[in-house]
Amino acid sequence: DSGVTQTPKHLITATGQRVTLRCSPRSGDLSVYWYQQSLDQGLQFLIQYYNGEERAKGNILERFSAQQFPDLHSELNLSSLELGDSALYFCASSEDGKNSPLHFGNGTRLTVT
Amino acid sequence: GQNIDQPTEMTATEGAIVQINCTYQTSGFNGLFWYQQHAGEAPTFLSYNVLDGLEEKGRFSSFLSRSKGYSYLLLKELQMKDSASYLCAVSPNDYKLSFGAGTTVTVRA
Numbered sequence: 778d779s780g781v782t783q784t785p786k787h788l789i790t791a792t793g794q795r796v797t798l799r800c801s802p803r804s805g806d807l808s809v810y811w812y813q814q815s816l817d818q819g820l821q822f823l824i825q826y827y828n829g830e831e832r833a834k835g836n837i838l839e840r841f842s843a844q845q846f847p848d849l850h851s852e853l854n855l856s857s858l859e860l861g862d863s864a865l866y867f868c869a870s871s872e873d874g875k876n877s878p879l880h881f882g883n884g885t886r887l888t889v890t
Numbered sequence: 891g892q893n894i895d896q897p898t899e900m901t902a903t904e905g906a907i908v909q910i911n912c913t914y915q916t917s918g919f920n921g922l923f924w925y926q927q928h929a930g931e932a933p934t935f936l937s938y939n940v941l942d943g944l945e946e947k948g949r950f951s952s953f954l955s956r957s958k959g960y961s962y963l964l965l966k967e968l969q970m971k972d973s974a975s976y977l978c979a980v981s982p983n984d985y986k987l988s989f990g991a992g993t994t995v996t997v998r999a
Contacts, residue, residue: 819989819992820933867932875981875985876921876981879923879933881932
């Protein structure tokens with residue numbers, strides 16, 4: 778158990794809809810990362826937060842947004858969903874977001890129909 | 891930006907040794923991570939290299955050469971449970987921690 782909690786585990790929704798994925802980091806970790814992994818694809822970096830502030834942004838679509846709250850949990854919002862957004866979305870946390878290893882949650886599997 | 895290259899697939903026999911290479915080009919360098927990911931599961935941390943040289947951890951070792959932009963992960967005494975994808979990740983100055991596409995290792999009996 779990595780100590781990182783992601784909910785929900787599975788999500789099935791229709792095109793055009795909006796969903797929110799939730800992540801609670803490991804106790805003591807200040808940094809949260811979001812990654813997208815499509816079928817047979819590598820992990821694509823979406824965004825990183827550190828202690829409530831956005832620190833780095835990857836190739837995240839404008840339809841996607843995220844935030845980290847004062848209690849350090851994070852949410853990833855995906856809107857106007859398309860079939861191509863179907864993927865496994867991982868949240869990871871680390872102590873300092875730079876030199877410390879990432880600990881991954883079990884992911885949210887999103888299916889857009 | 892970053893560019894991280896790993897071989898796509900490797901196959902080895904149980905009990906053997908396999909070396910997974912990773913080459914990278916990055917804007918600034920703070921360290922290199924190796925992760926293991928079984929199909930459909932979350933990646934798990936294996937090793938972290940920030941200085942040149944070899945880091946050994948049981949059956950797994952990782953090597954780094956910063957001047958060459960090169961690392962490898964060495965898996966010794968392969969077991970069936972080692973069949974997985976192995977991901978190389980580089981921590982750059984811009985905090986955009988990117989992963990290579992992964993190397994799928996298949997261990998045969």
